[in-house]
Structure formats: structure tokens, C-alpha cells
Amino acid sequence: MSARPLVLVVSPGDETFRGYCLEQVAAAYDVVLLTGAEPLWEKPFIVDHAVVDLTDPTALLAGGRALAERHDLAGALTWDEFNLVPTARLARALGLSAPSVEVMRGCRNKATARALFARHGVPSAASMKARTLPEAGLATMTLGYPAVIKPAAFAGAIGVIRVDRPEELPAAFAFASAGASRSHEDTGVLVEEYLDGPEISVECVTHRGVTTAVAVTRKRLGPTPYFDQTGHTVDATDPLLAQVAPAAAAAVKALGITDGVQHVELRLVDGRPRLIEVNARIGGDMIGHLVRLATGIDLPKAAADLACGRAPDLTPTRSEAAGIRMLYPDASGTLTARHITQPFAAHTPWLRQVQWIREIGERLLLPPEGDLFTARAGFFIVTGRTTAEVTERLDTAADEITVATGADR
Secondary structure, three states: OOOOOOOOOOOOOOHHHHHHHHHHHHOOOEEEEEEEEOOOHHHHHOHHHHEEOOOOOOHHHHHHHHHHHOOOOEEOOOOHHHHHHHHHHHHOOOOOOOOOOHHHHHHHHHHHHHHHHHHOOOOOOOOOEEEEEHHHHHHHHHHHOEEEEEEEEOOOOOOOOOOOOOOHHHHHHHHHHHHHHHOOOOOOOEEEEOOOEEEEEEEEEOOOOEEEEEEEEEEEEOOOOEOOOOOEEEOOOOHHHHHHHHHHHHHHOOOOOOOOOEEEEEEEOOOEEEEEEEOOOOOOHHHHHHHHHHHOOOOOHHHHHOOOOOOOOOOOOOOOOOEEEEEEOOOOOOEEEEEEEEEEEEEEEEEEEEEOOOOOEEEEOOOOOOOOHHOOEEEEEEEOOHHHHHHHHHHHHOOEEEEEOOOOO
């Protein structure tokens, strides 16, 4: 029997974007898995598992109880946005340390979060709920244009759209409503003030009510009016971190979070941080991996430490920069070509990874018909000494990569 603590991971996600999380947790802990499908790539990193319908609270609880009967669990965690509330509920039911279900619900619901930000004086965006198109019209009369229409409880910028003129509102409201309809928690729509400025995120770790901002992530966005995040850079010495860390910590505190890892999204409006949302889990799009490449800080292990009641080690061991760029086609259609210049790939040490996630012959759909799940062909990651060097290298690598689509037949 292993002497290592045993942690329950709920919903490991896909290998491409979340495999590093499970691998890094398994380097320090024995892992049991509660998952929606029989494990494949996960097998080397786990000691036991249960397959359940993760969308069924009763089944999830039963699966967790079965694992708890077989193992002495030290904690439970998830990095899956849609399982934050169920995992909190399960951990509490198993007598494990966990955030309250109400706190996790507040993180998941943007309207609740906005109200809490306002109550605690955290600079955010003005926001109003809209159940119907006429209500959305009234909200824009109050908030003005441009405005942002978004689902109250979803993720990945799905259903989020900017509206500049009243005549655009009906189509935008329909787009946001379609995104909201995919939520199991709240199918409502929000109309919000548009925050005009660069978008960033702050990667935070909170232990016993004290939040440490460990890195700031600068975003690259796709074409308007949508908000797809098409790239990220992390620099261990980014001077912006000290400027935005207090706002991120205030937002975490306003939501009542006392322990865990947070991905706090905000925009800089006239150089000042304004909150978009707090995600109570490790950032997606390989951001946790970028943080480790740049700083050496291990966010998945920190999340497991906190779930097991341990103080995480947040000591930086590197001072570099790293970046990721998503590979999108110029237009929707059938993927006809995807390749990288081989001499470049073979002789470029700072090109750390090129990952294809779609095959030739598959359809790629950009917004408004599609979203990040249907539009991306793959991604690549580079490292460097500074944000400027990483950005230059991302541009250089992009010129050596081809993603082409043809008309659907």
C-alpha cells in the first residue's frame, strides 16, 4: 500500500488540455477518479475509478461514496467548470474539506457574482438580467451601447457577443440565449456594460482566506463581436501582476472563497482593473501549464494540496515567459490541410509543443455557427525570456503553420 495521501479527482477532462493536471497531481498523490467514461489515457495516473453519469447528482454522489468506502480519501477536487458545484456537494457529503456549495454557485452564476462584487466594492461591469428580448432592450437603454450579451452561467465565451447598435440586439439576444440554453444551472441571459480595454486573467491561489496572485495572463482575442480567446502569454516578471493582484484578491474574497485555485478574468479600463468573473478552478487553454513553464509553480498540485488541507508551495523556481496560440481557420469549412514546416519544427528548441486536435476531413465552424469547441484545429506553445520575445516567437511559428479549410460538400 502506498503511504501517499489519496485524493479524489472529479471529471479529469480531455487529455489534450487537461492531461497535465492529472499527471502533476499524480506525481504527489495517489488518485482515484470519478469520471463519465471508462479511463484510457488516465490509467497510468490513477489507482481506482468509478464511471458515473456526471450530470446526475444522485449517480455522482453514489459513485463518490463507493470510492470512499474502498479508500481513505484525503480530499476531492475538480478542474472542470461544470462540476464545481457537484464536487463541493460530494466533498461535503463525504466529510472532506471543501468550499460551500453556495460559494461555488456564486462563482458559477455571473449575476450572483456581479451582485457580490457590487456589495463589496469590487470594480466590475454594470449588469442586468434579461428574460426576454424586450427586457434586453430596456437594459440597453439603461446601460447604453456598446453592450455585452452573455449567458448567466456558462463558460468558454460561448454565447457571449458584443452589440453596438439597437438593430443588432435581436440576433445577439438569440445567440446568447442559445448558449444559455446549454447550461444545466441557469438558462438566463445578462446584458452588461462593455468594458473597453485589454483582457487579462490573474492566476490565484487562496489558502485560509489569504489569496496569492502567482501570475498574470495576457489574452489575445479573436474577431469581434465575439470574445473567443485565441492565445495567452505568461511572464514571470510581468509588472502588471502587482497592479492587478489586489483587485483579483478582493474579488475572490467578495465571493467568499477561502481555499482553492482561481482563474480571475478582468479587463483594464483606462489602466484600471475591472472584474469580469472569478472561475474557481485552474484556467483552461493550458494556462496552468504556461504558469509552470514561466514560474515553476505547480497549480494542479497546489489545488490538490488545498483540497487535502495542506499549505501549497508557491515558491517560484523559474523566471521565464511562455505563450500558447490556438490554430483557427480563416473561414468555416472542411479541414483540408494542417501542417508545420518540418525543418522549422525540428530545429526550433523554443517551440515546445504543436498539438493538432482535428483531423483532415472534419468540419471547423467559427462563430456564430460554432464556438471554441468546433473552431479550433489545434495549438502550439513557445517559451522565451520575456513577453515580447514570446509574442515574436508565436508570430514566427504561426507563419510556419498551415490550417486550411475548403467549402463543405
